Amino acid sequence: MASSEAVPTWEQVASDYGRTIYNFAYRLTGNRDDASDLAQEVLLRVRRGLAGYRPGSFEGWLWRITRNAFLDDVRKKQRRPTAELPDEDRSTIATAPAPEEVLAETRLSAEVQAALLSLPIEFREAVVMCDVVGLSYQEIAEAVEVPVGTVRSRIHRGRLLLRDALEGRV
Amino acid sequence: MHLGDSLSAFLDGELDTGARSDAESHLASCPLCRSELEAVSESSRMLKSLPVAEPPAHLVAPSNVRHLRPRRGRILVGAAAAAALIVGVGFGVNADRAVPLQLDEVVEQHVARASVDPGFNVLQVQAVVDR
Numbered sequence: 613m614a615s616s617e618a619v620p621t622w623e624q625v626a627s628d629y630g631r632t633i634y635n636f637a638y639r640l641t642g643n644r645d646d647a648s649d650l651a652q653e654v655l656l657r658v659r660r661g662l663a664g665y666r667p668g669s670f671e672g673w674l675w676r677i678t679r680n681a682f683l684d685d686v687r688k689k690q691r692r693p694t695a696e697l698p699d700e701d702r703s704t705i706a707t708a709p710a711p712e713e714v715l716a717e718t719r720l721s722a723e724v725q726a727a728l729l730s731l732p733i734e735f736r737e738a739v740v741m742c743d744v745v746g747l748s749y750q751e752i753a754e755a756v757e758v759p760v761g762t763v764r765s766r767i768h769r770g771r772l773l774l775r776d777a778l779e780g781r782v
Numbered sequence: 783m784h785l786g787d788s789l790s791a792f793l794d795g796e797l798d799t800g801a802r803s804d805a806e807s808h809l810a811s812c813p814l815c816r817s818e819l820e821a822v823s824e825s826s827r828m829l830k831s832l833p834v835a836e837p838p839a840h841l842v843a844p845s846n847v848r849h850l851r852p853r854r855g856r857i858l859v860g861a862a863a864a865a866a867l868i869v870g871v872g873f874g875v876n877a878d879r880a881v882p883l884q885l886d887e888v889v890e891q892h893v894a895r896a897s898v899d900p901g902f903n904v905l906q907v908q909a910v911v912d913r
């Protein structure tokens with residue numbers, strides 16, 4: 613969806629971005645139920661916000677809504693903490709007797725997910741927006757409302773932190 | 783002075799032409815920055831290789847799910863790369879196996895079927911396997 617296009621409908625946003633928003637939420641929370649709730653909340657906010665949206669940087673607008681919903685969720689959870697473990701690919705393991713290679717890959721994904729969850733939020737969201745969602749530095753800057761230089765430094769430090777976190781695991 | 787943050791920007795194609803060629807010459811003579819670039823590349827590659835999680839149906843309009851992300855599509859590339867990696871590790875030495883078929887099986891484990899263009903994935907993998 614190019615920024616110059618007309619304002620999209622809510623249905624278009626859900627069908628074009630629902631899966632990506634869910635994956636963003638899943639990688640940030642490490643938990644399918646939380647990801648589901650969060651993605652639903654984002655789509656509600658998008659539906660409410662579209663009326664006031666004027667064509668501009670749609671990516672920046674959408675991902676700002678998404679990460680703000682995530683931060684609100686984190687704040688809410690800090691008030692009533694729960695200990696939840698990442699549930700990487702439980703459904704895959706349960707439904708498919710996977711070949712050895714797939715199991716190895718699943719274990720690796722779980723390690724990467726656990727390492728990701730150990731990162732402070734500002735680094736976690738930066739690397740997820742960059743490497744999982746595929747946003748440009750400019751789009752991330754608009755979403756997070758920080759200068760591009762800050763985005764660049766968070767992505768770089770986030771990747772180094774991830775490497776350090778994985779060193780003891782993989 | 784070492785490249786620091788610019789290494790990730792270099793990796794992501796976020797440097798302008800001048801900065802890019804400066805970074806290239808620095809990298810040519812600095813093993814420290816080369817190893818840091820290797821580290822961030824590895825992290826980036828692992829994140830891009832994470833399987834795409836399938837959302838509950840109510841979160842997407844089921845009738846017209848065509849893509850994971852309309853513009854840059856890096857999730858799809860990442861999933862294909864993850865699958866390619868598995869194929870490379872698991873079946874790369876076995877020339878008798880039909881690689882595209884294996885890939886389809888693997889992708890089905892990890893990626894939403896509705897979202898995958900099989901032709902696209904086969905092309906991706908063959909590109910990797912041919913390398």
Ligand SMILES: [Zn+2]
Nearest residue numbers: 784785812815
């Ligand atoms: Zn250097």
